Amino acid sequence: MMLDTSDQKNFVAKVDDLKVYFNSKRGTVHAVDGISFDVYKGETLGLVGETGCGKSVTGRSFLQLLPIPPGVLAGGSITYNQQTNSSQRIETGSKPGFPNSRNFEFKKVDLLTLTGEEIRKIRGDSIAMIFQDPGKSLNPTLTIGAQLSEVFLQHRTEEILEMAGLGSEAPGAIRRFASQRNRIFDKWLVNLSGNRLTKSRVEKAVADLVAKALSDTQVPNPVKLMDRYPHELSGGMKQRVMIAQALACNPDILIADEPTTALDVTVEARILDLIQDLQQRRQTSVVYISHDLSLVRRICDRVAVMYAGRIVEIGTNNEIFKNPRHPYTIGLMKALPSADTARGELLAIPGNVPELINPPQMCRFSSRCAFATDKCKNQDPQLEKVTNSHSVACFADVAEISGK
Amino acid sequence: MISKKDNVGQPILSISDVAKHYPIREGALQRVVGHVRAVDGVSFDIFPGKTVGLVGESGCGKSTLGKVVAGLTDPTSGSVRYNFNTQLVSISSLEKNKFKNFRRNCQMVFQDSFASLNPRHLVFDIVGRPLKVYKEVSGYDLVEKVVSLLNQVGLGREHLYRYPHQFSGGQRQRISIARALALNPEIIILDEPTSALDVSVQAQILNLLNELQKARNLAYLFVTHDLSVVRHMADSLVVMYLGKIAEAGETQAIFAKPYHPYTKALMDAKPSFDEGQNSKAKGLEGVVPDPARPPQGCRFHTRCSLATDKCGWEVDDVVRWLEDTPGMFESLTAVERKSEFSAVLSFSDESSAANLKQEMRSEKLPASMRKALNKVNINEKNVQIEFEPVEEILLREKDGRHAACIIEPKKVNQEA
């Protein structure tokens, strides 16, 4: 097998020089312009940065969810180090292939070049995403209960069989049905060799699991909610349904794009607990996109700071928050209102994010940077290591900046 | 002539006992079967040059209150009075011209910039429209005025001829703010204006709002769920829970020492940035109850960790508990109420009834709820339940602070 074992431990995903452009009448928008980072197994990686800097585009790239066109994949790759159970054993028939005696192997795929069919298999299964805008990601024609049941049947087969009292002695036929990816819940049930008792037991188990998942996200009246359609729910409720759905998949990687922005602080704390539970249970890696620095500081192991389509600084939580090196990162933190900032004296970063149309060869932050020099206006700084885990894209003398 | 000092003492808007109930309609005939009590008796004043912060969970009625205050919808009862040349006049009694004048002086920035910006209009039209409607400027000057408004919110000339969907969420919110600023209003109601913004832009906007406030003596009603932002921006704070004020007073004092357990819970749910990596956020248990049937006594009693037996335990608490207990709710067939505090619950089988009776005295229910329970009798499939009735717990004033809680502020802050 051609596996690099050191690599295997290191990352579940490796973004390498990713470039996503958007064609517009006025030129090509370099929304994401050559970014590279790894996502380690089980970690929470925060992705922060100003609005429009390319966080969502980066997140969506993992699942080929970009609007193409007008979007253009202009280069790079996202290698997904997929852990798969070896199906060879079942096929060669040496032993019955019970899922609990799975044999794992790693398969590296480039998420950007997978076919539609292949990426659909990964989407919502080994990689799940919670969207900033929950409206579009639920199926408007299915009740909440029906769409969640589908997901649970796909991903929690074992648990459901267990709950239905069909655990270990479930006949192979049911198992195979269970692990199949049938679209419609009812079809799946009808196929259960016409066994009405089994059917109602499975149905009940799924319903219980769905109700539990919904009530975990603190939606009011989860049981009633299951009969409702997405358009009947408020934004915050849709968001929580989507979270329940994403968590149900037990994914390897969860891309959470501002998952709690539409929610109350009291619920947010709860949702974060749920995500952390999942992480502990399944070693899920979370890419947490947010502009809430206090939240990112609280929950993330590592943080990548994006600016104008680039990562300008990446490091561990402590490195970023206690020892920030990039003037933009430093500026972000100074901009936060704290208990003793006088009103009207927040240290805003002056100016705006530059247009991302055909950006010139220079530091993209230079128009707003207090430390900019001629060099910054003529050359484009690249990410360089300060420590093994901490990289910064800036020409300036760091000591001078932090001394100020 | 009134002296300057008197003027400071006069509110620009006075909200008194405002309620807004939305009818709930059901069935083919759309009969009204109840009311959502989105806002249920709220009073406070807004002073020129000052900011009132309004916080609370979603669905507690903040946006509804904002819309009532802005005159975009009429209150069911109570009044919003606007200061016309030192006279407080109810805005619902204003004649057309004066109402127009009020509306122009009282602008609103909405929470959802997707919904509030017409997707078919260019930024130029969106921001320029109020100026055109009120015939402020026209022609070339209009373009320049719009550009200057855009500049004020961190956008520029290059954005004039684009549609809202071409902007990110944060950029769209800036457009909404530019539109609200266009007519130089006296009051701006800001409904979560920076929730969609990143911190550096938020800092720009907050600084900008502050500058504008100083320069024009603007009054703000600042609706937000971000406590670090209200703490920074608001002179006084109104904390709402389920349509009512839980606590109100001077902002810094409330942060130093909340008098209401709900305020405390909000603060604990969102540690500030300075509290660092290992700070633990404490979520609030349970959900916001249905605003169509707000809880008795203190509306917060269903989720309050400090609740006492005097806080309003009622029949609905039993029903809510049954709803959350799988298996039990299905066998509940009827609830016959004598009052909010006394009822007979009927079940489809005797074992469920027996089960309820047993659980009512078990540790699964909060001790304070059990203490408030006067009676629980079983008769075959029926369980009679009676709680000690209590009056609504009203706002009380203490040291210039209003709080609707029966326990001592000291106790609220004791709990770790």
Ligand SMILES: Nc1ncnc2c1ncn2[C@@H]1O[C@H](COP(=O)(O)OP(=O)(O)OP(=O)(O)O)[C@@H](O)[C@H]1O
């Ligand atoms: N469908 C699209 N068509 C054209 N341009 C787009 C499209 N989607 C995104 N962009 C552009 O790509 C850039 C990055 O957008 P993205 O949505 O990733 O920002 P973001 O960092 O997630 O911002 P926010 O914090 O507001 O969510 C922006 O300049 C945006 O205008």
Ligand SMILES: Nc1ncnc2c1ncn2[C@@H]1O[C@H](COP(=O)(O)OP(=O)(O)O)[C@@H](O)[C@H]1O
């Ligand atoms: N137009 C409406 N019709 C019926 N109910 C409404 C309407 N607008 C708001 N509500 C209800 O009123 C309550 C308060 O809503 P809202 O003021 O939007 O809360 P907030 O802004 O605090 O999140 C909620 O229960 C909401 O569902």
Ligand code: SF4
């Ligand atoms: S490279 Fe120059 S302009 Fe860019 S952030 Fe560093 S100092 Fe500022």
Ligand code: SF4
């Ligand atoms: S009155 Fe005070 S202690 Fe009682 S439930 Fe309400 S907030 Fe809690």
Ligand SMILES: [Mg+2]
């Ligand atoms: Mg985004």
Ligand SMILES: [Mg+2]
């Ligand atoms: Mg609102």
